Amino acid sequence: MNQRLNPRMTDKERKRFLRGAIFLMATSAIGPAFLTQTASFTEDYLASFAFAILLSIIIDVGVQLNIWRVISVSGKRGQEISNMVIPGLGYVIAILIILGGFAFNIGNLGGAGLGLNVLFDLPLEIGAAIITVITITIFLIKNYERVMDVLLQIFGSVMLLMTGYVMLSTNPPYREALVQSVFPEDYLLMLLPLVTIVGGTVGGYISFAGGHRLVDAGITGKDNVGFVSRASIYGILTTSVMRVFLFLAFLGVVSAGFSLDENNPAATPFLVGLGELGYYMFGVVLTVAAISSIIGVAYTSMSFLRSFHPVFEKHNGWFIVVFITASSLIFISIGEPVMLLILAGALNGMILPIVLTTILVASRKKSVVGDYHHPTWLIVFGAITVLFTIGASILAFEDIVALWFN
Template structure:
């Protein structure tokens, strides 16, 4: 149970990063109570994507990159490259978020806060039982984020009845918001975080599928609880006619709801969200190259340390490289349809899954997510790259 919960929290806290907080508050300001419908649709799609990925990893007893190489030679290296580059770029943003959280909490500069946070993250991977330490840290931080945000949601007094009604009968349906939320919850490296963690912990094979399924759904549930609570907190502010600060929408939600105390709470939530995303991104990104060479496997802990150190160094020396983040973010939008598409093909390859029969409804669910995310990812690439080239 500890392992299953650890994997679920690792995935959930990997999803709940600085971008997650900003994304949720911005869409709440735009759609108000109707954002509840977007959350509901994204939860359904998230579950469809994640259950497929985790089950195939468990049944095949292989990491995603090795499965991809078996589907099409060389594809695993391509997927690994996308994951590692995307993970590195977004980790710079996560480190920046951790620095900002420290700045709000203690008044230290974001750069010093980032360095301090990086030392904590690196320390977790250097202990003997790094896996258990990572699981426990993700669980504690996950609970802290949810409890503090629940307090702010209560103080902001959102119109809960209206939110419930509009969740099922929205005033408007924003497809872009739905796809953005799906990408933010199970896109890029995130959906593989828990699946690879379970594999490393020995939870695999057809006999483990009930536990794997429970853990995969639990991960989505934890991330979704945080999404819903933050949505309600922001809705309470928006419903009062108050305007969120464009420079930092989530911070203004906490501050407008609970004053200076709320602002300090935001610092804790931002730091917890960012530091767990740093850990999840580093662990999962490196897990995508571990099987390529025995020397990488034997030194994977030190590669994780280097991954975190490099992310921190770039932020401290250069600042947040917005153009790189946008460019890799565009590419990251295509990782989910590629990786999930590979998994769906692998589910029907006997040399990968043996005699296992993949449920048809899961394949259909996964197919819907692949098509939706492929269209959205292509749209982002076409629209963002020309801007970056200007």
């Protein structure tokens, strides 16, 4: 088993890495795509969307606890583990995750451009170009991982505080949302939004963001299982709080009879709740969400190449720069259709069962985890999550196809 713990690491460093992994996963999951998806689905399904939000949080637990623990105990990244389970599978998963991350990154740059448009009235393309330069500069810094950890903690805290304040100002129907989180009007109708937001918040690259960050930091091995489990739980809680805040903010607006702006739906609760000040707060939230998500998707997507050839490990920062630049050029050339973000989330949700099944099989292979015993309850929880997401994906497939052709 690959034990990569640095024995000279201080408690302060471990806590920094812990916070870095938490916010890398959380902010990766809460980008412009998630804002768009939440706005669209809340307007379509109203309080019933609470059911999809609650189930997505439960699924998060089943996914993240399994993936973080197995990755950290093994000291290997997701693609290496997949290749040890089925030779060649790691390459397939890496390609799927990088393609999904690429689609999301185009949306992230669109969100960045929109955020700067709100704040400074810049054209979307100019705003996206500015954010591209900023994020590329971060990854060209020698110790970019340290800078990334600090920035993501700051940005994540800003998003939580501002969105929570807006949620309170819109006065959403809390009781109705609580009831419909368990008893929605139509369970089957919730399958498409469920698969989509699961894909957008824990599918694809996001599943591995925190785990890969801990491996890169050297926090691996059986002795760190408790530490890693706490990190994954804190990450899930952080993401879940933000998810609930956003949903309730949108619900408060649409329940009061307001229609979301077709061109900028995510801005509506900020504008309705706090007027012009709220609109500028939205610009700040969208900009930091976009930058955070660009950092997360680029870092994690390219981590799926690092073990395939020494050149990827040696020049990882430059490959991240190429990934961000290519995403930016595509956005500037063809734009960012809202449907692309929703579709990318849905497809990532369909990939999730493959990824999680691979991790569950690996959790029982000594060649991967050594003498570590993965808890049976986690395997059962993970297996139920796999079966549920497979069933939901099959039932929602027709709607996903309709999205593509419409």
